[in-house]
Every structure is written in C-alpha cells, then in structure tokens.
Amino acid sequence: READEIDERQAIIIAGIGRFGQVVNRLLMLAGFRAVVLDNNLEAIETMRRFGIKGFFGDPTRPELLHAAGLDEARVLVVALDDKKAAIQLVRYARSQRPDIHIVARAHDRVQVFELYRAGADDIVRELFDSSLRAGRYVLENLGLTDIEASKIEHFFFRKDREGLRELATLWDPEIPVSRNKAYVDRARELNAELETALVAHLDEGLVSIPVPKAPEVPKRDGVAPDPTFEDKSDDQKEAG
Known part of the structure; x- marks a missing residue:
C-alpha cells in the first residue's frame, strides 16, 4: 500500500507510534498539543484511528514523507522507531535538514545513546x-x-x-x-x-537517613501473641545468659 497523503502540519512530528510513541502522544494531547504521527505499521495506525486519534501510514525515514509532514517548519521531532538503524538514519537526516529542530529520540541501550548523540539527537531516552x-x-x-x-x-x-x-x-x-x-x-x-x-x-x-532494617515480626496465631522466650535477645543478654 502507498503512503497516506498528509493533510496537516503541526509543531511536533512523532515518528513511530508503538508503546513508546503512544505514551508521548497521549501526554501531548492531554496538554493540548497535537502532533503529526507517522508509522509504517498499518495496523498500528488503524488501531489509533479506531480510538479517534489521527495518524498517517508511511515510512518516516523517507525524506519526501518527512517534508510532507512538516519537517521544514516543525519545532520538535520525536524519533520512536523500533529499528535502530532506521532511527539513526532519521535523526541524521533531520539534523542535516534542520540544524535548529529539537530532536527527542528513544534508545534501546547505552550504545544506541551514543549513536543517536553523534547523529544529532538532543534528548535521548533509554527505553x-x-x-x-x-x-x-x-x-x-x-x-x-x-x-x-x-x-x-x-x-x-x-x-x-x-x-x-x-x-x-x-x-x-x-x-x-x-x-x-x-x-x-x-x-x-x-x-x-x-x-x-x-x-x-x-x-x-x-x-536522607537510611533506616536500619528491622527484624521481621513474628505473626500472631489464633489471636495469641508469640511466646516471649523465643524472641531475639540483645548481644548483652546473650552474653549474660
């Protein structure tokens, strides 16, 4: 299937609407902001639409799709792709086209943090x-x-x-x-x-003050308190005995 025609522009572009991208998008919506959401997973886009959330099907790493989504005017790009190489490719391209755009990227691990940093991401969130x-x-x-x-x-x-x-x-x-x-x-x-x-x-x-761990309490049985003769004694008591 061909990519959707993108018919809106927003200050925010979210590339990838999996679990990570969904939470980011929901938070933005709660705060009154809208984002242009792109994902090449058709099922994810259709699921969003069932819940009344608009999204566009297409590969976010394609330059023509990014520009159609408003890369030239957007203030923030959120890169939330599962594919590590695609994420780095997207960050690198976006930075080459827009030195001033703020890029927030998701990283799977510490090594990818370094890769995204060198590619041009501003804020990198380890998964x-x-x-x-x-x-x-x-x-x-x-x-x-x-x-x-x-x-x-x-x-x-x-x-x-x-x-x-x-x-x-x-x-x-x-x-x-x-x-x-x-x-x-x-x-x-x-x-x-x-x-x-x-x-x-x-x-x-x-x-802060770190508390000294307490010994676990002996539970009562049938409403009867534990026999005090079985309670732990202090070191002094043990030596005296």
Whole structure:
C-alpha cells in the first residue's frame, strides 16, 4: 500500500507510534498539543484511528514523507522507531535538514545513546532506564525511606548518570567493543566510584537517613501473641545468659 497523503502540519512530528510513541502522544494531547504521527505499521495506525486519534501510514525515514509532514517548519521531532538503524538514519537526516529542530529520540541501550548523540539527537531516552529508576525507588520506600527521601536519591542518581553518560559518549568508539575500550572502561569505573562517594556525601549532609532494617515480626496465631522466650535477645543478654 502507498503512503497516506498528509493533510496537516503541526509543531511536533512523532515518528513511530508503538508503546513508546503512544505514551508521548497521549501526554501531548492531554496538554493540548497535537502532533503529526507517522508509522509504517498499518495496523498500528488503524488501531489509533479506531480510538479517534489521527495518524498517517508511511515510512518516516523517507525524506519526501518527512517534508510532507512538516519537517521544514516543525519545532520538535520525536524519533520512536523500533529499528535502530532506521532511527539513526532519521535523526541524521533531520539534523542535516534542520540544524535548529529539537530532536527527542528513544534508545534501546547505552550504545544506541551514543549513536543517536553523534547523529544529532538532543534528548535521548533509554527505553528501560526511567522505569528501572522508578522500580528502585519503590524498593527504597519499602525498606523504610519516605517517598520524598527515595525520590531525592532517584533524582540524584538520574542527574549523575546523565552527566557521566555525556562524558562517556566522548570516549565511545564504534570500532571497538565497549568491553575492550580501555579508556571507556577505566572512566566508567571511576564514575561509579565518584557516584558512590557523592551519594555518601549527600547522605552525611542530611539529604536522607537510611533506616536500619528491622527484624521481621513474628505473626500472631489464633489471636495469641508469640511466646516471649523465643524472641531475639540483645548481644548483652546473650552474653549474660
């Protein structure tokens, strides 16, 4: 099937309407913005239309389709393609045509972050990074930190990791596997150590207080409290006994 004729222009273009692109588009719509949505998956486009959301079928990496979607006037391009090579190709082309456009791109992993960065993307979102941070925050809360304390650590880690990633991008060499790139590996290890030191410094300054894990409570049975003779004793009590 031939690509759809694109009959509208918006300040935002979203290339790829899978799970990632859908969430971005829904957030924009909630805030009152509309985007020109492109995807070469006809089923995904037709599913969108059933829910009353407009989208256009076609390959976002095709220059003529991009320009028809308003590349020359758009303010932001969101690259949310599953195909890694296609995503890099799209970013590189868009940057060559529009040095001033803001490009937000999805990355599958850290290596693709570096590739997209060199291709010209401004903001690069690692696919599982944010969700992993959120999961880590839930663990901290379950261990006894308040939601504010856990959130501060989460944001601290996010900021430091992002700073480190930008530095590592300058050491990344596409011709050398990361594990064999000595300069990259050495600096990555230094950054990990610096992160731990910086976090400890913040903890010492009172950013958060890590609670001491408590021993699990012995559950009651049939409404009867546990026998106190089986409760843990302190070290002093054990020595005295």
